[in-house]
Amino acid sequence: MTERNTTVDEFQEAPPRINEWRRFWRVFLQRKIVIFGLVVLFLLVFSAIFADLIVPYDPYIGVMADSLESPNSTYWLGTDIQGRDTLSRLIFGTRTALMVGFITVGIAGIAGVTLGLMAGYFGGIISMVIMRIMDALMCFPMLILAMLFAAVLGGGIQNVIIALSIATVPGYARVMNGLTMSIRENDYIMAERAMGSSNARIMLSHILPNSLPPMIVLVTLQLGMIIMSEAALSFLGIGIKPPGAAWGAMVADGYRYLTYTPALSFAPGIAIMLVVFAFNMVGDGLRDALDPRLRGIL
Amino acid sequence: MxxxxxxxxxxxxxxxxxxxxxxxxxxxxxxxxxxxxxxxxxxxxxxxxxxxxxxxxxxxxxxxxxxxxxxxxxxxxxxxxxxxxxxxxxxxxxxxxxxxxxxxxxxxxxxxxxxxxxxxxxxxxxxxxxxxxxxxxxxxxxxxxxxxxxxxxxxxxxxxxxxxxxxxxxxxxxxxxxxxxxxxxxxxxxxxxxxxxxxxxxxxxxxxxxxxxxxxxxxxxxxxQRIYIMYAGRIVESGTIKDIFGTPRHPYTIGLLKCIPRLDEEEGTKLVPINGLPPNLINMPSTCAFLPRCSYRLDKCSREPWPPMTAIDGNHYIRCYADTKEK
Incomplete structure (x- = not known):
């Protein structure tokens, strides 16, 4: 009797196995804009790491005689009021921007994901306490909250990171909370519990991987956002303290001489824009490549 | 065992x-x-x-x-x-x-x-x-x-x-x-x-x-080897395969079996559905939950609470007052 045959003949010839890494790279690099974003990010990371080696001039001590020069063959992007080379300061600003971006996203991401995961998984009183605190933090616009913390703590890169971390934690917590609540109801979580897995195991090895694709997109979008917020704080004068090089502060310094040497403001402005754009594009590409639900489609 | x-x-x-x-x-x-x-x-x-x-x-x-x-x-x-x-x-x-x-x-x-x-x-x-x-x-x-x-x-x-x-x-x-x-x-x-x-x-x-x-x-x-038939949160009949399919005794089981086409019945025999709907499980009465749909019901059924599982022979149990053997 054929129905007693427990091997399924039609599946004998398994389809050729797809190399998941190859697939990842193919989908990830499918769009040219993603490659562009990657190149921009690579250049930025490169210049942030090797800033000391590649800057043409000292970013902190200028030549007073050369102040407020327009871009020319000596100073490619001109100089500021103190005669400091804009390009050099821009390169050092990259270091500040990326450092603030990555560290803030790291701290806020880990804290927010942990809080959201716990709130979403356990529900009840735990969820109430965590999420109401997050809601309270969320009442304030993110930038206002960051400004408040930065003003209280004072300027400096460390305090900017702390302020932006606290201000962005609720975003991650909320997204993670929602994801957890929907993933928790899946049959495979029940199946996992029926196998005797502990709560910690279910949260870490089953819910977390399932929530990664949206979280990765969120993190990359947030990276751009954080860099922009850091620029805004520095622009307002409560961020990175002078003489530290920060893009926001550079825009603020330059805009007084906007008609005289527009490059002074435009160069850091364009840098900010490029970074945010690059992060967003790479985030999109990552989502396409990582979401298992898109496997087989893309 | x-x-x-x-x-x-x-x-x-x-x-x-x-x-x-x-x-x-x-x-x-x-x-x-x-x-x-x-x-x-x-x-x-x-x-x-x-x-x-x-x-x-x-x-x-x-x-x-x-x-x-x-x-x-x-x-x-x-x-x-x-x-x-x-x-x-x-x-x-x-x-x-x-x-x-x-x-x-x-x-x-x-x-x-x-x-x-x-x-x-x-x-x-x-x-x-x-x-x-x-x-x-x-x-x-x-x-x-x-x-x-x-x-x-x-x-x-x-x-x-x-x-x-x-x-x-x-x-x-x-x-x-x-x-x-x-x-x-x-x-x-x-x-x-x-x-x-x-x-x-x-x-x-x-x-x-x-x-x-x-x-x-x-x-x-x-x-x-053995079957338990459940209705409205309770087991209404249990027994071996032979008991349940050969001599079903609870009206619900009998009704269920009448709903299934059999190879050995005459051509043209119609399937008999169980009338009505399963009861709402909120605030259930103490009487038999199958009572509104039952075609074997006795006066006693609506007066007295649902009986416990009673052995009728060997390992065959039902939860019913009615004598369903005859039909």
Missing amino acids: AELLRVNNLVTQFKTESGLVKAVDGISYYIDEQEIIGLVGESGCGKSVSQLSVMQLISAPGEIAGGEVIFEGQNLLNYHANGPEMRSIRGAKIAMIFQEPMTSLNPVLTLGRQLTEMLQLHLKMNDDAARKRAVELMSMVGIPSAESRIDDYPHHFSGGMRQRIMIAMSLSCNPKIIIADEPTTSLDVTTQAQLMELMKDMVERFHTSLVIVTHNLGVVARYA
Whole structure:
């Protein structure tokens, strides 16, 4: 009797196995804009790491005689009021921007994901306490909250990171909370519990991987956002303290001489824009490549 | 065969806004070693909830309100629902197969990881041993070229194949009992037959008991040794296959069997449906829940509470006043 045959003949010839890494790279690099974003990010990371080696001039001590020069063959992007080379300061600003971006996203991401995961998984009183605190933090616009913390703590890169971390934690917590609540109801979580897995195991090895694709997109979008917020704080004068090089502060310094040497403001402005754009594009590409639900489609 | 699991007067209720729903209202049953039993009833009669209660997998607003689940001399309900004792029983001693193979596997993890997880968790195997065992299990449940497919993701597999994986997972720690909650309901008929055969083979090979939860009498008729018929959160009739299919005595069972076409009946015989709808489980009366739909009803039925399970001969029990033998 054929129905007693427990091997399924039609599946004998398994389809050729797809190399998941190859697939990842193919989908990830499918769009040219993603490659562009990657190149921009690579250049930025490169210049942030090797800033000391590649800057043409000292970013902190200028030549007073050369102040407020327009871009020319000596100073490619001109100089500021103190005669400091804009390009050099821009390169050092990259270091500040990326450092603030990555560290803030790291701290806020880990804290927010942990809080959201716990709130979403356990529900009840735990969820109430965590999420109401997050809601309270969320009442304030993110930038206002960051400004408040930065003003209280004072300027400096460390305090900017702390302020932006606290201000962005609720975003991650909320997204993670929602994801957890929907993933928790899946049959495979029940199946996992029926196998005797502990709560910690279910949260870490089953819910977390399932929530990664949206979280990765969120993190990359947030990276751009954080860099922009850091620029805004520095622009307002409560961020990175002078003489530290920060893009926001550079825009603020330059805009007084906007008609005289527009490059002074435009160069850091364009840098900010490029970074945010690059992060967003790479985030999109990552989502396409990582979401298992898109496997087989893309 | 020795008795393996006994459930006594299990009550599971859900607190809802419109009242208390007693999804499982005092059911008792047992299962012997290496026995296959069937738990049959229509949607919402509490058959799945009763099994989840045995595993203590009921979450709020549901709660297990009473009864006991005796397994290996211990009342499982004394253990904390998420405590280490209960976790070491789930999967290792009592495993469960769920209805929906398409969603019962984590889509972002490879099958290998999901299969080895239990082996590492309960049997403390190392990576290599667990992987080897996982490949063995996969070939045992009829996955061809298991070695090369172990790193596939669930979406590479069809529903039937995934249910095979679920069966492999449930067997992986060599449990005493496997609870299959409508294991074949969402699959097509040929796959159903293959999988039921596979499960039967496997429980024989692993000396495991099997609880088949289903609404399909045909499925249990072929594989189970004893059957429990559930209605509105209670067991209304229990007995061996022969008792239930040969001499059904509860009006509900009789009604169910009349709904199924038989090969040996005359041509043109019409199927007789059971009139009415299953009762709302909120604020149930103490009288028989099947009364409004029953064609055998007596005056006594509407006056007196539902009788307890009464033996009519040997291992054949019913919960009914009416004498249904004559019709």
